[in-house]
Amino acid sequence: DAKTTQPPSMDCAEGRAANLPCNHSTISGNEYVYWYRQIHSQGPQYIIHGLKNNETNEMASLIITEDRKSSTLILPHATLRDTAVYYCIVSLSGGGADGLTFGKGTHLIIQP
Amino acid sequence: DVKVTQSSRYLVKRTGEKVFLECVQDMDHENMFWYRQDPGLGLRLIYFSYDVKMKEKGDIPEGYSVSREKKERFSLILESASTNQTSMYLCASSLGSGVITDTQYFGPGTRLTVL
Numbered sequence: 001d002a003k004t005t006q007p008p009s010m011d012c013a014e015g016r017a018a019n020l021p022c023n024h025s026t027i028s029g030n031e032y033v034y035w036y037r038q039i040h041s042q043g044p045q046y047i048i049h050g051l052k053n054n055e056t057n058e059m060a061s062l063i064i065t066e067d068r069k070s071s072t073l074i075l076p077h078a079t080l081r082d083t084a085v086y087y088c089i090v091s092l093s094g095g096g097a098d099g100l101t102f103g104k105g106t107h108l109i110i111q112p
Numbered sequence: 113d114v115k116v117t118q119s120s121r122y123l124v125k126r127t128g129e130k131v132f133l134e135c136v137q138d139m140d141h142e143n144m145f146w147y148r149q150d151p152g153l154g155l156r157l158i159y160f161s162y163d164v165k166m167k168e169k170g171d172i173p174e175g176y177s178v179s180r181e182k183k184e185r186f187s188l189i190l191e192s193a194s195t196n197q198t199s200m201y202l203c204a205s206s207l208g209s210g211v212i213t214d215t216q217y218f219g220p221g222t223r224l225t226v227l
Contacts, residue, residue, distance in 0.1 A: 032213055036216075043204070043218030044155070044218045046217070049213060094213045094214035094215055094216070095216050098157075098168070099145050099160050100216060102154045103154055104154055105154070
């Protein structure tokens with residue numbers, strides 16, 4: 001019973017902004033949207049999370065729609081090292097209470 | 113920076129062997145987790161622990177046990193390894209302590225092959 005829906009793969013040119021969409025139409029009012037990524041042969045890495053407002057950190061920006069049913073992760077200037085599988089996760093607590101449920105994610109390929 | 117280390121990157125064992133996977137974190141985190149990752153199935157939670165000597169079953173605990181004798185160390189045990197336990201095993205830790213939003217930090221993974 002998937003809580004999020006992401007495209008299986010996306011391409012983006014190096015230096016351009018990569019916009020990764022995620023649908024979470026059944027999100028409840030107190031659930032957060034988390035993004036992690038997994039570079040090949042490494043463990044997942046936390047990127048960003050948000051509840052209602054848009055968020056930005058040194059890695060990315062997170063745009064959440066007003067109805068909270070979808071969000072977009074933005075990597076402003078993609079590099080080849082951003083090639084990875086990106087996971088959008090909906091969680092009450094970030095997994096601290098009971099772990100995270102990872103879906104299949106989006107395989108983002110940055111093209112030179 | 114939080115560092116989560118796992119005892120081996122690659123491990124090959126035979127069917128029926130007892131296997132220990134060790135995970136250590138250096139940030140005094142309360143919560144620790146074991147996941148396995150298989151192609152097409154994503155990450156699945158095996159066990160987690162929110163305190164020393166405490167453990168909780170995740171989604172797929174069958175065939176596994178865990179041990180947390182010290183706060184920084186969380187061990188995954190395969191009592192009698194089977195070929196269907198061939199997988200990538202990922203350990204993670206998080207601060208816990210009742211924070212509203214927690215973040216998990218993952219180790220590099222152990223790729224276990226059971227022959």
